Amino acid sequence: NNLKLDVAKCQQFVAKHELEYLKPLAKLANDMVNNKAGAGNEFMGWVDLPLNYDKEEFDRILKCAKKIQADSDLLVVVGIGGSYLGARAVIDALSHNFKNDLSNSKRKYPKILYAGNSISSTYMADLLEVLEDVDFSVNVISKSGTTTEPAIAFRILKDALVSKYGENEAKKRIYATTDKSKGALRTLASQEGYETFVIPDDVGGRFSVLTAVGLLPICVSGIDITMLMKGAQDARELYLRDDLEANSPLVYAMYRNVLLRKGKDLELLVNYEPQLQYISEWFKQLFGESEGKDKKGIFPASVNFSTDLHSMGQYIQDGKRNIFETIIKIDLPKKDIVIKAQAEDLDGLNYLAGKTVDYVNDKAFLGTTLAHTDGEVPNLVIHLPELNAYHLGELIYFFEKACAISGYILGVNPFDQPGVEAYKKNMFALLGKTGYEEEKAILEKRLEL
Ligand code: PA5
Numbered sequence: 001n002n003l004k005l006d007v008a009k010c011q012q013f014v015a016k017h018e019l020e021y022l023k024p025l026a027k028l029a030n031d032m033v034n035n036k037a038g039a040g041n042e043f044m045g046w047v048d049l050p051l052n053y054d055k056e057e058f059d060r061i062l063k064c065a066k067k068i069q070a071d072s073d074l075l076v077v078v079g080i081g082g083s084y085l086g087a088r089a090v091i092d093a094l095s096h097n098f099k100n101d102l103s104n105s106k107r108k109y110p111k112i113l114y115a116g117n118s119i120s121s122t123y124m125a126d127l128l129e130v131l132e133d134v135d136f137s138v139n140v141i142s143k144s145g146t147t148t149e150p151a152i153a154f155r156i157l158k159d160a161l162v163s164k165y166g167e168n169e170a171k172k173r174i175y176a177t178t179d180k181s182k183g184a185l186r187t188l189a190s191q192e193g194y195e196t197f198v199i200p201d202d203v204g205g206r207f208s209v210l211t212a213v214g215l216l217p218i219c220v221s222g223i224d225i226t227m228l229m230k231g232a233q234d235a236r237e238l239y240l241r242d243d244l245e246a247n248s249p250l251v252y253a254m255y256r257n258v259l260l261r262k263g264k265d266l267e268l269l270v271n272y273e274p275q276l277q278y279i280s281e282w283f284k285q286l287f288g289e290s291e292g293k294d295k296k297g298i299f300p301a302s303v304n305f306s307t308d309l310h311s312m313g314q315y316i317q318d319g320k321r322n323i324f325e326t327i328i329k330i331d332l333p334k335k336d337i338v339i340k341a342q343a344e345d346l347d348g349l350n351y352l353a354g355k356t357v358d359y360v361n362d363k364a365f366l367g368t369t370l371a372h373t374d375g376e377v378p379n380l381v382i383h384l385p386e387l388n389a390y391h392l393g394e395l396i397y398f399f400e401k402a403c404a405i406s407g408y409i410l411g412v413n414p415f416d417q418p419g420v421e422a423y424k425k426n427m428f429a430l431l432g433k434t435g436y437e438e439e440k441a442i443l444e445k446r447l448e449l
Helices: 016-034 055-071 085-094 121-131 148-172 184-192 212-220 225-238 248-261 274-291 313-318 357-374 389-410 418-431 437-446
Strands: 004-006 074-078 111-115 136-142 174-178 195-198 266-271 299-304 323-332 379-386
Touching (some): 004 248, 055 195, 055 212, 055 225, 074 121, 074 212, 085 212, 085 389, 111 121, 111 148, 121 148, 136 148, 136 212, 148 174, 148 184, 174 184, 174 212, 195 212, 212 225, 248 323, 248 379, 248 389, 266 274, 274 389
Parallel strands (some): 074 111, 074 136, 136 174, 174 195, 266 299, 266 323, 323 379
Antiparallel strands (some): 004 379
């Protein structure tokens, strides 16, 4: 049983011939990904990563994760964007919904908290308060090693470690994941003697979840990273096939591009499990940064159902008709609860007695799919047999490959992100960083400072 893409609820919006006409272009895009022969191909290390990953480093990840599990109540993962979202997405998806709130006797693995993904002083100060009372370690992750948000957070957390444990023990509690030779974090790590892990040169941030970037924190939280890699490995193998039966990322990329050309330029990633919220955040970065350029692209957004059916549901059903939905459906829940009959049916729920909560969730999914397609919102459904490490590995590889193919069909370089520099340039100038003197004067005038 593997991940399955169900396009049945999209067929009324996309005619067979539209897919036929797109096929030659889609096939070319697929070949460009398989052969690493398209724009940005210096960042296509992720294509073979599930097979060619560094096995020595993988063993070291397993070893370090054990050490952190033994000596820390809590791991702080410091990183932003591609150096954060993948780890959080997998950890949230596969852990207990309330993992950080479980009592010590019920919690088997360290709590995981995150830092360096915003510049909120209050968040940082609150985190320091939490850390006062626990044993903790820090995994600082930055490919460039110079990103402002994680660099500030790490500076503060390093001080907190030193004041709690002293210089020497603090160094043993810091794990740095960064470039193999370049950047400020690499220099610092070599100088201080931190345990380090490598982000390969040919893997960009948003495609890095299956490198040490994701694997170390994921492993610390007790998730089977061997199965995660196995899922991605099997998906890679299957998606090397050209036929549309096997190559579901190709089919998904084709539908997305046909829909885009018909004015459906907003994609909502939908889930029915709160644990998948960060999969959506990861997805939004993956597709947003890869496709949103040259004034083109589908805007990736997300909703959590049934929660957001009570808020965004109105717009989706009835608002501007530029939306399509991609739903991640978990076919078998990890846990389920039977709804019991009550002597007095005051809440009117006895008609559900004997049914399970997931049965209701499933009917909500089916009913919503019909309602939304009636409302002219095409639905693509990704079925995952279960929410486990293996199927999540498949899902990650499915989205990565679909994103690359889709970007090539769209005619963009899916592996660069020139647009993210604009805010940084302005921020550095306003902060008075050396080299930005001229811009500082111009910006301050514009801001009337
Ligand atoms: O995908 C990207 O390039 C970004 O999201 C980066 O991953 C993010 O800015 C973090 O960069 P770095 O790992 O260099 O700190």
